Amino acid sequence: MKKRYKLWLLILAASFLLSVLAGCSRNQDQKAVHEDSKEASIEGRDDSTVQQEEPPYEFDWMYQWIRELPPDNDPIKQIIEKDTNTKFNVIIPPPNEYAEKVQIAVASGDYPELIQFMGGMDWKTLAQQGAFIPIDDLLQYGPNLQKIIPEENWNLVKMDGKIWGVPLLNVRNPVQLFIRLDWIEELGLGDGWEDKLGEENFKTIDDFYNVLKAFKEHKNATYTCNGIGGLAPLFGAFGVMPGSDFYIKEGNEILRVTQHPRMKDALAWINKLYQEGLIDPEFITNKSEQLTNKALEGRAGMVYDIWNLPFRLDVQHKIQEIDPNAKWVRTNPPKGPEGYAYLKDDSRVMDGVFMISAKAKDPKRLIQFLDYLIDGKGYEVSQYGIEGIHFVRKDGKIEFTEEGKAEWVAVYGKMRHIWDPDFWYAKYSKYAENLEDAAMENPVLLNVAEAFTPGPIWKQYGADLNRYEQEMLLKFIIGEEPLDKWDEYVKAANEVYHAQEISEEIIEGLKADGRLN
């Protein structure tokens, strides 16, 4: 019996070894073939200056899209393909597993030539391992890309002094601070607020405090939001944001906001508001539906939410049926004692970056493809659809037709998701004012270290530091830890969680990537 066992084991081991060997050798073959074809294509490129004669460039394109998918043979794709002389296959994985799907695709070695990495997804490690190519030399083929994408956004895709991808543009500030205007009028809190929507309704943080105080007393309503990030306008009054690894530039210094003295002031003030019950005690656990519900039922007097809250309340939830007087309007963030007022952090990285595969047959063509999408006809087609079918022009303004209202129409409009009056007013009519105001007026605070390249110290301690900081900020706000312990907190962050070293490493990293001088 024992002998037989050994025999089996031997056979097992042998077959295992064989399969591994087979796998390896085949991979090598493939690689060799691949290099051959690459060389061939490079040679081919040299004498193919007559571009018109070229066959369409075929490639796979993977990105995130969370709405209705386009129908088979949709006409917009056909126009884009014709204009760019390409034939592309769009791969849209389910949004929740997008990051995993990309990881697996890249790890398997057979991945699309053009992949979107969302904010927070790690393209840097993969790029260092050779999955993607730097595009500095290719940018000459993308004049519109160079013209339209601002330097701050290019900075986000730099590593080791090179540009590694094409950043996608997004509205950096799609949120707003909303307030019940009918209550302001009823309680006599502000004069002529309606005339100056989105401007300086709150002159100081005391104005802000008094309004909330009156709401609490007369309406039993609070300020509500979801998560600590929803308190951003309150922190913004002190020129800080409640985020970890958030750095601001002051003079020549680069400072971590979680250790900034003004952070302590902000916490003291917010803690006061919290203790007096002016902030929704559930602010940390609220989900977006709960915000809507609280706004609907009059349990909130101020809400920090996505810009289209009034649209949702009026049109979708018919708030007038619940409370005929209810009127939600946007307002400005309060101005702090030192004159700071920010609504939000500036999140340029949100929509991420398009990375180009190292195996791309001809990366130049991909750059040209993206260049087409970002401006002119390409932008129009990918964002609005086809003129005459999906939209019409009236007095210089566009108007979406019934067909153009389908959600899938903008599925290829990836490159420039920024404030565009034509588009947003045509989609939302007057409600688009809230986005215009959010995108154009409300100030955002720049994080100079946004999307930094993590170094070894950060990789070891960074996650723990972030957790510790967020936990402590929350404890300071709700009063579980008194602010007398601020110095202890900074000390612990530095000594236990290496905050100081992490800051130094991040700043060094920014310099090495070519983002700071």
Add this chain to the structure above:
Amino acid sequence: MVKRVIGERIWQMLIYLVLIIVAAVTLFPFLYVLLVSFTPLVEVPNVSKSILYIPKQVDLSAYGQIFETDTIPQAYKISIFVTVVGTLLSLLVTVLTAYPLSRKNLPGRGILLFMIVFTMLFNGGLIPTYLVVKSLRLIDKIWALIIPSLVSAFNLIIIKNYFLTIPDSLEESVKLDGANDFVILFKIMLPLSAPMLATIALFYAVGYWNAFFNAILYINNSNLYPLQVVLRQILFSASSNIVLDIETTKASLLTVRMAVIIVATVPILMVYPFLQKYFTQGILLGSIKE
């Protein structure tokens, strides 16, 4: 004597009380989901406040929206195909593997069993598995939802152990009557193990119906997404903050999302009552006589 009866009664009542609480706790979210799916959006906050609130009117528009587009009906087709075909194939292959393994005269039985049990504890991991599926050219094929999860080692062991409980003498006597191995399996063994097969079938069916990760990994073509993937997409797209005009999409409205949950859960729920009587019985038989 009387005391004992009272004590027993109290004990019984306690058991019932605990069971009722557990049932209520599990039923409550489902009831909420069901209620919201039928409620006009304006009245949803009232339902959120109290589960006992009865909406003034029933609104079926959420269900209307779901079946308005092709997405969900198409996903239904895929899910039903995968569940029915997958369950049948799984049962067939598992039984065909388990039966020989339950025969003590099979050479190398120990090592084969060891290799099967080994996969319950260790596996190749995500990416190697993906590479295998890819090299079999299953990517973007509906069979990628069935073949990689065709046999569950756990179910295989249960079936094998059940076969072991059927006396050898039975098999011998049939053999003497001239039956071959296939006749023995399909005419004798399987009819004897109906409760166990029903149980395993339920395991497989629920597994196939609920599976979504294989689809996410292996399917790029959205026309081949099973119901659970589409459901997740609809459920979670609203909770993401990355979209500029979040919640203007039809699908992310609360009532629609709840209706989608109902639509995705009810079909598999309906299978349970039919198989449940076998369910308890089968598991008990399998484990006790092991």
